[in-house]
Amino acid sequence: xxxxAASTLRRPPRVALAIPPKVRRRLLVALLLALALLAxxxxxxxxxxxxxxxxxxxxxxxxxxAPRIRTALTAAAQGMSTLNMNQAAxxxxxxxxxxxxxxxxxxxxxxxxxxxxxxxxxxxxxxxxGERLLLAPDGTVLRDVATGHPLAVIRxxxxxxxxxxxxxxxxxxxxxxxxxxxxxxxxxxxxxHDKQGIEVHLRNGPMLIFGDGSRPFAKWAAAAAVLADAxxxxxxxxxxxxxxxxxxxxxxxxxxxxxxxxxxxxxxQSNAGTTGTTGPAAGGQPTxxxxxxxxxx
Numbered sequence: 001x002x003x004x005a006a007s008t009l010r011r012p013p014r015v016a017l018a019i020p021p022k023v024r025r026r027l028l029v030a031l032l033l034a035l036a037l038l039a040x041x042x043x044x045x046x047x048x049x050x051x052x053x054x055x056x057x058x059x060x061x062x063x064x065x066a067p068r069i070r071t072a073l074t075a076a077a078q079g080m081s082t083l084n085m086n087q088a089a090x091x092x093x094x095x096x097x098x099x100x101x102x103x104x105x106x107x108x109x110x111x112x113x114x115x116x117x118x119x120x121x122x123x124x125x126x127x128x129x130g131e132r133l134l135l136a137p138d139g140t141v142l143r144d145v146a147t148g149h150p151l152a153v154i155r156x157x158x159x160x161x162x163x164x165x166x167x168x169x170x171x172x173x174x175x176x177x178x179x180x181x182x183x184x185x186x187x188x189x190x191x192x193h194d195k196q197g198i199e200v201h202l203r204n205g206p207m208l209i210f211g212d213g214s215r216p217f218a219k220w221a222a223a224a225a226v227l228a229d230a231x232x233x234x235x236x237x238x239x240x241x242x243x244x245x246x247x248x249x250x251x252x253x254x255x256x257x258x259x260x261x262x263x264x265x266x267x268x269q270s271n272a273g274t275t276g277t278t279g280p281a282a283g284g285q286p287t288x289x290x291x292x293x294x295x296x297x
Contacts (some may be wrong), residue, residue, distance in 0.1 A: 008090045025188050046083035054111040055104070061112050061117050063099045064144035082107035090115070094274040119145075122176040124152045124191070126170060129160040137178035139165035140284060150199075152188035159252035173198055178263030181224060197241070208249070211241035218243040 018025070045232050056077045058070045075092035080086055085105055094100045094117075102118040122134035134151070141161055154177070156170040165171055171189040176198055178187060182269040187203045197211035208223050210216070221244040226232050236250025 016249075031076060031260060047081050050112050051081040051083045053077050053107070053113045055083060056113050056115065056222065058115045058117060060119065062146075063097075063100060064146075065097055069094055069097050069100065069117065072097075073117075077105075077113050078114065078222045080113070082111065082113060085113075085162050098136070099142055099145055102177075103137075115179060122147050124154050124174050126161075126165065126174075127153055127155045128158060128170075131160055133161070134164060135174055137174070139171055139174060149186060152185070153190045155192060169193055175209055175213045176200065176216045176219075179220055181220055184220070184224060184227075189198065193281060206248070207237040209239040215243060222246040 030128075056074045056075050061069055063069070073094040076086075076089050077231070080089070084109055085104060089104075090103050090105055094103060099119050100117055101120045104116045104118065106114040106116070108114065119141055120136035120138075122145060123137050124135045126133045126135050126141075130291055134140055134145050134147065134217050135154075139161075141163055152225060154170050154173045156167060158170065160165040161167070165174065173193070177188065179190055184202070187205060188200060189203050190201045190202075192199055196209050198209075198213060200210060202208065204226065208219075210219050218239040222240045223246065225237075226238050226246050226248050232238075232248050234250075235248040237248070239247040239249065253269040
């Protein structure tokens with residue numbers, strides 16, 4: 001049996017025997033040529049001077065550090081080719097600039113490389129130790145950056161952060177500011193902490209009571225729904241600690257139209273009391289009153 005198996009292995013495949021010898025030679029030559037070209041491309045051409053990066057353009061920069069960032073990216077790109085980009089090298093060249101959020105490279109054969117820089121957008125101003133620092137949504141401190149629109153102010157008595165905000169109290173307020181919808185973000189004046197947790201103060205609007213920094217998007221959506229209702233005019237505060245059951249208070253009378261309720265909020269925090277209401281009214285709708293927000297935690 002072993003002899004028969006060995007004999008079978010020594011026999012050329014029937015398909016190969018069916019191909020004329022002349023055609024087989026041509027196919028073999030073509031295969032060897034393709035392998036040689038692939039090796040030539042990978043080992044030489046894609047890193048050769050024929051495709052070396054010679055022209056670099058950098059866009060998207062508005063910071064005062066733009067010249068330094070542009071120089072760093074250009075220097076890193078000069079050692080590359082348009083067929084063999086090194087994204088890690090580009091990212092590493094600007095790792096020391098907190099303003100840079102991402103770098104997008106677009107090579108153009110044979111010698112051009114276009115680089116677009118995506119900058120961190122400041123969402124709040126931190127007032128601490130007599131300084132005013134711009135903060136990105138992740139807590140990165142942005143220096144030498146200008147902003148053309150007002151930002152929410154967060155005040156704290158903690159230490160001055162060097163590169164990244166780590167203090168939990170102002171960091172929670174920052175997460176609330178970063179989640180604000182565009183229509184309301186420009187109206188925020190200050191975000192602070194009181195006995196009820198995070199409080200957002202709006203320009204020409206009521207105070208928003210967030211409690212802690214959890215579920216900021218849901219809480220902003222609840223606040224926006226109350227503020228959009230014309231009958232909420234005159235409320236001095238909106239409590240969204242339970243985003244499924246927002247409460248507007250401080251009205252002269254119970255004039256606020258009922259909001260649709262999504263049921264009990266099972267993720268409510270321990271400090272999420274329902275000031276200005278005694279709980280769901282008949283039919284599961286929230287109620288309002290002219291009481292002031294509680295001072296308890």
